[in-house]
Amino acid sequence: MSFLNFRKPTNELETGGRTAAPVHSDESEPELTCPNCHKSIPVSRLWANLNTCPCGHHFRISARQRIRILTDRDSFREMDGDLRSRDPLSFAGYQEKLETARISSSETEAVICGTAEIMGNKCCFFAMEPSFMMGSMGTVVGEKITRLFEYALEHRLPVIGYTVSGGARMQEGLLSLMQMAKTSGAVKRHSDAGLLYIVILTDPTTGGVTASFAMEGDIILAEPGATIGFAGARVIEQTTRKQLPKGFQKSEFLLEHGFVDAIVPRKDQRQTLGDLLKLHGGETQ
Amino acid sequence: MSRTAFDRVKIARDPKRPTGLDYISGIFTGFFELHGDRRYADDPAIAGGLAYLNGRPVTIIAIEKGHTTKERTRRSFGAPKPEGYRKALRLMKQAEKFHRPVICFIDTSGANCGFGAEERGQGQAIAENLMDMMTLNTPVISILIGEGGSGGALALAVADRVWMLENAIYSVISPEGCASILWKDPQKADIAAENLKITASDALTLSVIERMIKEDDLGQPSFYAGIRELLTAELAVLEKNDHLLEDRYERFRRIGKGI
Incomplete structure (x- = not known):
């Protein structure tokens, strides 16, 4: 893929990047x-x-850091940032957990969605937030992802998504489980309309997120060394009473077994996404 | 005496309970089993094939736990591997092609948990079923007959109607798993079961299912005859529906919409 290389830096990120703190x-x-x-x-x-x-x-980095690293400056417009989980099952201790997660992550939920431009290509963008209950998917995460795909379908936009998740959120029980079907339905409609979805799997992507929208991209990329799987390695070892080989469920293991298209280091992701969006015609008319 | 959620977990797991194949022989006639996913293997944890329901052809997909120890081991205790889900999807697409409705019987503690299952993409297999069932252009009815364990159960339950047996359970995680993660104590599974809202009446209240099937005569000819009549009547309704796929999408879309 020669087009991935040998381009002149076109902005300050490529020439060295915006840094949060001076290097000294x-x-x-x-x-x-x-x-x-x-x-x-x-x-x-x-x-x-x-x-x-x-x-x-x-x-691991936060969803906001991903947005800053990947999207063109000031291009990100957040959607549905006001949606909050309301403990639909009155699950013991959940309210407190949500409150703690909001404080520790400074976010309202475990995914941030919106529209953005990546190297001039307009797209819908989501990034999951590891410090909010390990990116677990409850009704709000499912609803935000679904709304994003529906918006992308309506406006004929590609979707770029970053996953990091421990899976479905136990504290919302069956309602969390149903989000797997709901988000998959929205991805399918978007896909059937001929629109592009690129997903980038980051550490860790497991459980109900792996078994739904994380594995449904037209192109599935992964960060190096990320743990990606359905069942947890510890659970598998306990169930089978066998030791798992080194590198099990890592990005490289998935590449070898045919479940990801490519492993892309963080520093190259913006360029890769920009190139892939361009290859697919940028903003679909 | 009202039963606790965990009482129902124990009933749902009882090896003496009728399994998928018992439902197939009780409700349908002329069952012809079709094997294999055409990609890797045949998974004995899922039995699928063709049969007649009150004289009309249908496709049946059933998770089968088996009754004897030998049989249960051969069928991985009803924990399907990726090839099982891929076989199910193959048979569903075949049903769509020949305009047959699909009827699924679900009874699993969860998708198979092992090295091979991960190596062959358990998550991808489930995800593909969720996506493709949503637009499968033929009526689908899924019945949870015992355990409905997480994504492994949902992978056969993206349906137009989902029904549950009175003592079946449907859950995002096993009560033991939930208790050990949240409270580091699997002994608190009964508390977890209560909190997770996993019973048929909970699922009905949450609008996750449409119907709860009484099991006073569980396993008797009258029991299977009752389900046969319910299925026949419901398929007649679904076949007249011109908005089948829109309604199926909406059936899942509305869950968590009004946040």
């Missing part, structure tokens, strides 16, 4: 230890590197 070596600066290479990395250096370690490990 300050002795007192906080550091993070990489779970892969076990080296300590200054936070500012991580940030300059889109929260990836020089060894290639991709740290």
